[in-house]
Amino acid sequence: MKGIVFREFIDMVESTFGEDVSDDIIESSDLPSGGSYTAVGTYSHTELVTLVVALSEKIDVPVSALVHAFGKYLFGRFLELFPVFFEGHETSFSFLCSIHDVVHVEVLKLYPEAGLPDFIATMHDDGQTLHFEYHSHRHFADLARGLMDGAFEHWNETVEVELEDKSTDEKQIILFVCKLQ
Amino acid sequence: MARKAKAKASEVTPEEKIKRLERKIERERKARVDAEAVIEEQSRRIHEANENLRLSNKDLEASNEELAKTMTQLTSAELQRKATAITLMVAVVLFIISEFAVEPVLERRVQSTYALVMGKLAILGLLLPTEIIVSRLLENQVTNADSINEEMYLNLLMSAYEDGIITDMERTILNSSRKQLGLSKKVAEDLEDKLKAMI
Numbered sequence: 495m496k497g498i499v500f501r502e503f504i505d506m507v508e509s510t511f512g513e514d515v516s517d518d519i520i521e522s523s524d525l526p527s528g529g530s531y532t533a534v535g536t537y538s539h540t541e542l543v544t545l546v547v548a549l550s551e552k553i554d555v556p557v558s559a560l561v562h563a564f565g566k567y568l569f570g571r572f573l574e575l576f577p578v579f580f581e582g583h584e585t586s587f588s589f590l591c592s593i594h595d596v597v598h599v600e601v602l603k604l605y606p607e608a609g610l611p612d613f614i615a616t617m618h619d620d621g622q623t624l625h626f627e628y629h630s631h632r633h634f635a636d637l638a639r640g641l642m643d644g645a646f647e648h649w650n651e652t653v654e655v656e657l658e659d660k661s662t663d664e665k666q667i668i669l670f671v672c673k674l675q
Numbered sequence: 676m677a678r679k680a681k682a683k684a685s686e687v688t689p690e691e692k693i694k695r696l697e698r699k700i701e702r703e704r705k706a707r708v709d710a711e712a713v714i715e716e717q718s719r720r721i722h723e724a725n726e727n728l729r730l731s732n733k734d735l736e737a738s739n740e741e742l743a744k745t746m747t748q749l750t751s752a753e754l755q756r757k758a759t760a761i762t763l764m765v766a767v768v769l770f771i772i773s774e775f776a777v778e779p780v781l782e783r784r785v786q787s788t789y790a791l792v793m794g795k796l797a798i799l800g801l802l803l804p805t806e807i808i809v810s811r812l813l814e815n816q817v818t819n820a821d822s823i824n825e826e827m828y829l830n831l832l833m834s835a836y837e838d839g840i841i842t843d844m845e846r847t848i849l850n851s852s853r854k855q856l857g858l859s860k861k862v863a864e865d866l867e868d869k870l871k872a873m874i
Contacts, residue, residue, distance in 0.1 A: 514687065517695045520702070530702035532710035 495542060495632070496601075496608060497535035499568070503542060504531065506567045507549060519548035536607065539632045558636045565640015566647070573648065586645040586653070587624045587674070591615040611638065626670040627660075635668040642670065651675075743855065750826050758813035765809045769802045824856040828863060832870050839874075 507516040520529035523544045527537050546564075550557045573580055579597050583589040594613045601608055611630035618625065628638045639655070646653045651674060658669040687695070781794045831852055835845040853863045 513699065514695060517698060521698070528702065528705060530705035530709065532706040532713065534710050534713045535706075 495537055495539040496533075496605065497531050497537060498533040500531035500537055500542060500545075501533050502568055502571050503545065503564060504529075506564060511549075511553060515549070515552060519545055519552055522552075523548045536605075539634070561634065561636040562640040562643070565637040565642075566644040567640075568637070569641045569644025569648065572641075580648075584649075585621070585674075586642070586649040586651055587615075587617060587621060587672070589645055589649075590624060590626055590642065591617065613638075622674050624670075624672040624674075626672060628668045628670070629665055631665040633666045635666055638668075639670065642672070746827055746830075747823060750823050750830070754823065754826060758810070761813055762806070762810040766806055769806060773798050773802060824858055825862065825866060828853060828856055828858055829866055829870065832867055836870060836874065 504516055504520075507519065523529070523541075525541050525544060527541060531537060546557055546560050549555075550560055579592070579600075580589060583592065590613070594615065598610050598613075601610060609632075611628060611632065611634070614625075614627040614629070616625045617623070626642065628635050642655070654673045654675055656671040656673075658671065660667040660669055777798055778795065781791060781798075785791045785794055828849075831849060835841055835849060841849070849863075853860075858866075
């Protein structure tokens with residue numbers, strides 16, 4: 495997993511819960527990287543899982559809620575860091591449809607070894623419904639959902655989301671059926 | 676709950692706080708070192724890729740030169756063939772004229788054998804220089820670099836116009852070939868207009 499995700503996670507923990515909390519969860523976790531992350535590095539995604547679980551225990555908030563909150567936070571950060579990907583999109587659906595074919599293509603140009611999740615987006619009912627399918631062996635559908643909610647908020651939309659779990663043994667597959675209200 | 680965590684953290688002693696900060700500095704330092712290593716590795720890869728590009732560029736230039744040479748040879752051979760054919764045709768035409776038009780008239784009108792031979796020699800004397808002039812003119816054309824280059828450019832134009840349109844890519848190739856062949860813009864445009872008029 496790209497180092498930027500780790501850096502943003504630590505930054506979020508520090509700004510939301512304080513530096514001591516981030517120090518506590520890093521110290522209490524056994525991390526191969528020792529908890530030092532650089533945005534240009536690549537680290538095992540299990541380190542993020544370990545950190546989230548440690549934070550969940552520390553502040554007594556369920557892991558899925560934390561991952562979801564981190565997703566929303568990450569959307570705001572991506573918006574600041576990479577505005578070019580968000581320009582020209584009038585709706586969140588239009589942006590979500592561009593992730594797989596535009597954003598991830600650009601990410602792969604910079605980081606050919608990046609293991610990115612697959613997002614299969616299909617529009618229905620004249621753009622009123624979006625089927626957004628998340629495929630990944632990293633099981634971070636909650637993170638995807640957080641990012642999606644960040645997008646809905648950014649474009650000031652109310653979207654009803656229904657989940658359909660189609661996961662297999664090897665990977666998590668979640669179909670998000672998004673209906674614009 | 677976040678407040679609870681913060682409240683707990685604020686109870687730490689100054690010594691404990693220093694330790695925490697030291698750990699944080701150490702993590703940041705390690706992150707910086709790691710980042711530098713990544714950047715160094717990337718620089719090395721970019722340098723290698725650049726080097727490979729430079730080498731294949733060199734190869735490309737060499738094959739390009741080879742190709743241009745072959746094209747010149749081919750075009751020159753083609754022009755030579757055309758010139759030979761034209762010279763031959765001129766010879767045939769002159770032969771027919773002298774054999775079937777001029778000589779029968781002479782034979783009918785001139786009775787003395789001596790005068791007839793002289794007349795035939797005179798015709799030969801007139802025809803020979805004509806043929807020599809024609810073949811000289813053509814030979815001149817064949818060895819003239821300008822005409823070879825124009826012919827080559829015309830061949831390129833024809834293959835570009837095969838599908839009826841010139842794409843941006845084809846235009847780029849045509850322009851760089853025009854410069855390589857040393858043709859002026861005007862000459863190239865004239866050739867293109869000529870070709871367009873033909874199709």
